[in-house]
Structures are given as structure tokens and as C-alpha cells.
């Protein structure tokens with residue numbers, strides 16, 4: 001191998017090396033800028049995640065409140081369905097009685113099914129607490145004699161709005177007596 005040839009080769013290699021070095025620098029630069037972009041993106045995502053976390057925390061409270069409301073409603077529904085069951089029994093008995101009577105409402109009772117249903121409704125209104133219309137009357141305010149379910153009166157005692165829902169007379173917690181609506 002001649003010295004001239006070797007010199008040319010060295011130049012070629014140097015040129016190639018310099019190009020490679022430039023390429024590596026370019027790649028390094030590109031990687032760096034990609035990394036910066038990724039970091040910025042990541043910071044953005046973390047911010048969004050934090051927002052979501054805060055929102056989820058707030059929603060958790062709303063869900064808790066809703067759950068309490070649902071429990072309350074289910075309790076009311078259970079009370080109502082038990083009262084309704086009793087009333088349905090009464091209606092069934094009355095309907096049977098009405099069916100046994102001669103048609104035209106001219107039977108011994110002298111009432112048509114419609115009239116009996118009106119009576120049942122009227123009795124229902126007398127038996128049910130007219131504050132919630134869900135539970136039966138269980139207590140009487142002894143001062144005025146008005147009757148309600150225990151829950152509705154307890155609520156007034158607890159909230160210190162101690163006025164009779166019917167006549168607005170003030171009453172003390174000691175002026176509430178239990179009553180029994182027996183058949």
C-alpha cells in the first residue's frame with residue numbers, strides 16, 4: 001500500500017467519521033428535544049390526573065349523600081308497602097262483602113264498591129300520618145290531641161321546631177304520648 005493511497009484513505013475515514021459525529025450530534029439533539037416534549041406532556045397529564053382526583057373526591061361526597069337519600073327512601077318505601085299491604089287486605093275483605101251483597105248497592109250494607117272504596121280512603125287518611133303520608137299514626141301531642149307518626153314528631157323535637165303540624169301549637173318533648181290504633 002503506497003503512502004499516497006494510505007493518506008487518501010485516512011482523509012476518507014476522517015471525513016466519514018466527521019459525518020458520523022455530526023449525525024450522532026443531530027440524533028442526540030433530537031433525543032433531547034423529544035425528551036423535553038415528553039416531559040412537558042407528562043407534566044400536563046399529571047396536572048389533568050390531579051384535577052380528576054380532586055373531582056372524584058368531590059363526587060365521592062355526592063355519591064355518599066345520594067346513598068344516604070336512597071337508604072332513607074327505601075326505608076319509607078318499606079313502611080309504605082307494609083301499610084299498603086294492610087289496606088289491601090281491608091279492601092279485599094270489603095270487596096268480598098260487597099260482592100256477597102245483592103247488586104245495585106241495595107244489599108244489607110247499602111254500599112256500592114265505589115262507596116266502600118271512598119270509606120277506605122277516608123279511613124286511610126285518618127290512620128296515616130298526614131305529615132309524611134307514609135307511616136301510621138303512632139303518637140299524640142297531648143296538648144292539642146293531634147296525632148302523627150313517631151318519626152315526624154321526633155324530627156320536630158330534634159330540630160327544635162316543636163310546633164304541631166296540624167294546629168301550629170307549641171309543644172314540649174314531654175307532651176307526646178304513644179297511642180295504639182288497634183283493630
Ligand SMILES: [Zn+2]
Nearest residue numbers: 129132149152
Ligand atoms: Zn309522619
Ligand SMILES: [Zn+2]
Nearest residue numbers: 144146164167
Ligand atoms: Zn295540634
